Amino acid sequence: MKWYxxxxxxxxxxxxxxxxxxxxxxxxxxxxxxxxITVFQALRSLTKxxxxxxxxxxxxxxxxxxxxxxxQKEPILWLPTPKDLLCVKTVNTKQQPEDEKIEISxxxxxxxxxxxxxxxxxxxxxxxxxxxxxxxxxxxxxIPPEASETEEISNNINTRGxxxxxxxxxxxxxxxxxxxxYLQGESLxxxxxxxxxxxxxxxxxxxxxxxGTRQVKSEDGYxxxxxxxxxxxxxxxxxxxxxxxKTTVRLGGEGHRALVYPLDSLPGWDEMQxxxxxxxERKKAYLLTPGLAQVKSEALVYGVFxxxxxxxxxxxxxxxxxxxxxxxxxxxTPMLPQRAFIPPGTVYRxxxxxxxxxxxxxxxxxxxxxxxxSLNYGTLLWSK
Numbered sequence: 001m002k003w004y005x006x007x008x009x010x011x012x013x014x015x016x017x018x019x020x021x022x023x024x025x026x027x028x029x030x031x032x033x034x035x036x037i038t039v040f041q042a043l044r045s046l047t048k049x050x051x052x053x054x055x056x057x058x059x060x061x062x063x064x065x066x067x068x069x070x071x072q073k074e075p076i077l078w079l080p081t082p083k084d085l086l087c088v089k090t091v092n093t094k095q096q097p098e099d100e101k102i103e104i105s106x107x108x109x110x111x112x113x114x115x116x117x118x119x120x121x122x123x124x125x126x127x128x129x130x131x132x133x134x135x136x137x138x139x140x141x142x143i144p145p146e147a148s149e150t151e152e153i154s155n156n157i158n159t160r161g162x163x164x165x166x167x168x169x170x171x172x173x174x175x176x177x178x179x180x181x182y183l184q185g186e187s188l189x190x191x192x193x194x195x196x197x198x199x200x201x202x203x204x205x206x207x208x209x210x211x212g213t214r215q216v217k218s219e220d221g222y223x224x225x226x227x228x229x230x231x232x233x234x235x236x237x238x239x240x241x242x243x244x245x246k247t248t249v250r251l252g253g254e255g256h257r258a259l260v261y262p263l264d265s266l267p268g269w270d271e272m273q274x275x276x277x278x279x280x281e282r283k284k285a286y287l288l289t290p291g292l293a294q295v296k297s298e299a300l301v302y303g304v305f306x307x308x309x310x311x312x313x314x315x316x317x318x319x320x321x322x323x324x325x326x327x328x329x330x331x332x333t334p335m336l337p338q339r340a341f342i343p344p345g346t347v348y349r350x351x352x353x354x355x356x357x358x359x360x361x362x363x364x365x366x367x368x369x370x371x372x373x374s375l376n377y378g379t380l381l382w383s384k
Contacts, residue, residue: 001060003263004043004244005067006236006251011202011227013253014038030226032199034252035341036289036375039064039238042251046244046260062289062376063238066173066198067266070233077176077237077267078195080345081169082286084114084317085188086144089167104196105168111188112166114142116315116349142315142349170194172345176268183275183286185384198234202227225253237266275381278355282382283314285348290341291360291378302340305348306360315349318342342378 014034040061047059066078087108117140144166171194174182178193204225230236236258246261278285295303304318320343342360350357360378362369372378 001062001239001241002243003237003239003266003269004260005069005263006039006042006064006238006249007259007261008230008236008251008256009248009258010256011229012251012256012258013204013225013227015225015253028223028225030201030228032228033064033066033236036061036064036238036377037371038252039236040240040375042249042258043238043240043244043260046247046249047242058374060241060374060376061238062240062379063236065237067235067237067263068195068198068233069235075263075267077269078173078198079176079179079288080343081172081174081194082113082179082182082317082347083319083345084142084347084349085111085170085182086114087167087170088112088164090164092163103168104171106171106191108167108170108191109164109189111170112145114315114317114347115145116140117143139310139313140315142317171196173197176272179286179381180268180271180275183272183381183383198231200229200231202229237263239266272381275383276379278353278357278382280353282384283350283353284383285350285357285380286383287342287344287346287348287360288379288381289344289376291346292341292362292372293360294362297364304342304346306362308363309348309357312350312352312354312357313348314351316346317349318346348380 012032012034014031016029016031017035040059043061044059068076068078087105088110089105089107090109170191173195175193175195178188178190182188204227206223206225244260244262246259248257249260250256251258272288275282293303293306295301295307297307304320305313305316357380359373359380361372365372
């Protein structure tokens with residue numbers, strides 16, 4: 001696998017995967033970072049004609065990630081933040097904690113992970129969770145650790161007389177070095193290891209005026225797209241098992257282009273290889289690249305985790321409902337798979353270690369499943 005930086009020369013336009021046409025659906029939302037298949041096809045267009053026509057050559061791809069390259073500094077690889085992390089702040093015992101929503105927090109003292117509900121605690125039954133229902137018939141809810149004054153805080157003279165409370169979630173991108181510490185089971189205490197989305201959104205309205213008038217054409221005369229502009233020193237990065245020369249490539253819609261050039265190495269990637277395979281002491285899995293979970297083997301209905309995992313899982317943390325996709329689950333037609341991908345950063349907690357799970361992909365499928373496997377969709381990193 002050879003790694004390449006993809007530096008946009010202009011705004012980038014990636015529409016979300018839903019039917020789009022002027023009129024009723026005149027607003028096309030943007031999708032960023034783009035799906036791996038989009039970037040792969042762009043890089044594949046740079047291969048030589050004879051290599052692209054060689055059907056026996058199987059191209060493999062991995063990505064897409066974010067790379068920060070500032071002058072006179074070491075490059076930093078940024079990956080999606082695990083979705084089970086919560087921020088913890090300390091306040092004086094006489095001060096009431098702020099009634100904050102669970103939103104992104106930039107100032108905190110340490111991070112904690114969501115834990116599966118202890119079904120032996122009868123207090124949850126009064127809050128709407130019946131312990132008799134979990135985990136036989138469904139997944140246990142994932143809850144924060146109990147808020148209490150820890151022994152470490154009590155014994156520390158600088159924090160004496162203070163209490164902790166959950167203040168929100170960390171920012172959506174984490175350094176590869178910090179993710180490795182997370183996978184090793186270490187506690188994260190540095191907010192500098194996280195970063196906000198390094199891009200800005202730009203709305204592009206398209207208006208077509210009737211000839212000889214100042215009025216917009218009915219329905220077909222107006223629609224809006226949302227483009228993305230990466231901030232300075234930020235690039236996309238992806239890997240492919242072929243050699244590409246430094247050049248420009250068309251990326252996304254409207255013919256916008258990006259500069260592609262090879263990288264000597266990708267910081268932190270070699271260390272992450274140690275977490276690619278499950279082991280007896282690892283019961284938690286972090287989703288590195290978008291996955292696709294088929295809820296029912298006989299129906300094209302997709303969700304956050306495969307139905308075959310239900311008896312193995314202790315909990316799951318994602319920013320989507322357990323069932324979601326292109327259409328309602330009550331619709332006669334199935335969900336659209338291109339809209340049902342599981343976002344990277346999703347975390348799975350298993351009841352016990354397992355060696356049978358290597359990725360989040362359907363068990364059966366045709367050439368489309370082989371394509372997803374060669375593009376490393378649903379890659380899992382295993383943690384303690």
